[in-house]
Amino acid sequence: MDDNNLKIILAEQRQEYQRYLGVVVEDFNTNVKFIAESTSDLQKQLTILREMVVKNTEDLGVIKMDIGLIKGGLKRKVDLEEFEVLEKRVGLLEKKS
Numbered sequence: 001m002d003d004n005n006l007k008i009i010l011a012e013q014r015q016e017y018q019r020y021l022g023v024v025v026e027d028f029n030t031n032v033k034f035i036a037e038s039t040s041d042l043q044k045q046l047t048i049l050r051e052m053v054v055k056n057t058e059d060l061g062v063i064k065m066d067i068g069l070i071k072g073g074l075k076r077k078v079d080l081e082e083f084e085v086l087e088k089r090v091g092l093l094e095k096k097s
Helices: 003-076 080-096
Strands: none
16 A cells, blocks of 8 residues: 555545544534523523422411411400300399399
8 A cells, every 4th residue: 555545545534533523523512402401491490499489488477477366366255155155144234233
């Protein structure tokens, strides 16, 4: 084999190798882009989820305060049976007076 033939063969192999590397780089870039887009979507979903958790936590705080107010109000109120007994007693006292 002479030098010219060797140079031609090496040039062909180099071109073939460069085409192969081009395909590998393109595939790699496509995969990296897909991963980046997926990561971006996951970050958006996590942000939405975090906002929902914060809102639910705030809502639970409001619900707890409301329940506390209702409990306090109920402790001060007289139940229906006690009211009926008291009403009868007042009625009897009014009749006696």
